[in-house]
Amino acid sequence: MKALQWQGDYLLILNQTRLPFEEEYRQAKSYLEVAEAIKNMEVRGAPAIGAAAAYGFVLGAFNYEGDQEGLLEHMTEVRTTLEATRPTAVNLFWALRKMEDKLREHKNQDLEKIREALVAEANAIAEDDRRMNRLIGEHGNRIVPKKAKILTHCNTGNLATVEYGTALGIMRAAHEANKEIHVYVDETRPFFQGARLTTWELMQEKIPHTLITDSTAGYLMQQGKVDIVIVGADRIAANGDTANKIGTYSLAVLAFVHEIPFYVAAPTTTIDLKISSGEEIPVEEREGKEVRMFMGVRIVPEEIKVYNPAFDITPSKYISGIITEKGIISSPYSVNLLKMLVK
Numbered sequence: 001m002k003a004l005q006w007q008g009d010y011l012l013i014l015n016q017t018r019l020p021f022e023e024e025y026r027q028a029k030s031y032l033e034v035a036e037a038i039k040n041m042e043v044r045g046a047p048a049i050g051a052a053a054a055y056g057f058v059l060g061a062f063n064y065e066g067d068q069e070g071l072l073e074h075m076t077e078v079r080t081t082l083e084a085t086r087p088t089a090v091n092l093f094w095a096l097r098k099m100e101d102k103l104r105e106h107k108n109q110d111l112e113k114i115r116e117a118l119v120a121e122a123n124a125i126a127e128d129d130r131r132m133n134r135l136i137g138e139h140g141n142r143i144v145p146k147k148a149k150i151l152t153h154c155n156t157g158n159l160a161t162v163e164y165g166t167a168l169g170i171m172r173a174a175h176e177a178n179k180e181i182h183v184y185v186d187e188t189r190p191f192f193q194g195a196r197l198t199t200w201e202l203m204q205e206k207i208p209h210t211l212i213t214d215s216t217a218g219y220l221m222q223q224g225k226v227d228i229v230i231v232g233a234d235r236i237a238a239n240g241d242t243a244n245k246i247g248t249y250s251l252a253v254l255a256f257v258h259e260i261p262f263y264v265a266a267p268t269t270t271i272d273l274k275i276s277s278g279e280e281i282p283v284e285e286r287e288g289k290e291v292r293m294f295m296g297v298r299i300v301p302e303e304i305k306v307y308n309p310a311f312d313i314t315p316s317k318y319i320s321g322i323i324t325e326k327g328i329i330s331s332p333y334s335v336n337l338l339k340m341l342v343k
């Protein structure tokens with residue numbers, strides 16, 4: 001199962017809104033379709049969004065029918081459209097900047113050559129994500145004790161990345177190392193990435209797991225049933241403050257009170273040094289209907305007012321360590337993130 005696959009002239013996207021009961025694919029043949037799939041969360045998870053956007057940029061160049069002079073202007077429109085899909089995961093903006101740089105590097109060549117260079121760049125972004133996730137798994141496995149009971153939030157696996165996963169990749173690595181782990185999965189309301197996607201992946205990997213409602217986490221910790229919390233990230237500020245799926249902050253505070261280690265796993269492409277603290281991270285607010293409805297069924301009247309932020313910010317003081325492909329770093333994050341990135 002893969003979130004996205006480049007097929008030579010279109011992007012095959014596994015529609016994650018239909019999982020776990022239907023495995024439906026979209027053949028995205030235009031950048032507008034890729035933008036729609038990202039916005040609707042058919043493809044989601046920071047690294048997967050970044051890679052999808054890179055291929056969306058490629059399709060923007062494939063779709064172009066004008067003359068060479070108009071190409072850059074058209075590609076600006078492509079980039080702006082893709083960037084407008086979701087504001088929080090920095091991987092989206094990072095990947096599109098890389099694609100734009102590649103375009104500018106080749107802008108004087110003929111259109112065919114430009115398209116080839118863009119495909120190669122998008123493939124490199126995807127390949128790099130695979131490589132980084134394996135390394136995150138290796139590093140992260142070191143902090144997972146044998147027989148660990150791990151609590152996780154949202155979905156950070158195969159489906160959220162090009163392959164393998166970040167936080168979930170660590171659990172895969174620990175399982176492959178026969179550590180006999182058990183994973184507690186927060187259902188992750190309102191989109192249910194935990195319930196619908198993470199349990200689906202863990203089931204396929206045969207990793208023992210138990211699904212809990214988000215509000216069960218505190219009680220679980222109080223009973224001593226959690227040894228470690230590992231989550232992913234959508235954007236990490238220069239001081240280590242981390243944006244991740246709504247509910248992550250509550251888990252971090254709970255873990256702090258119960259003296260349980262709380263780790264964030266993410267590739268360095270999720271770190272945004274241009275942002276000094278979490279307060280500056282743009283947090284996406286999604287439509288109220290995601291809360292008023294459950295899998296197409298209305299659970300409260302339409303007129304009920306809803307506040308539906310998709311992410312929250314966890315201050316770095318609650319984070320025991322950030323696990324990246326370059327290793328694990330801990331506080332002081334302002335110093336250590338910078339050191340790691342220039343390494």
Ligand code: MRU
Binds near residue numbers: 044045154161
């Ligand atoms: O709204 P989503 O499903 O895109 O949010 C996903 C998350 O919050 C993940 O934890 C994060 O992107 C890391 S995925 C490796």
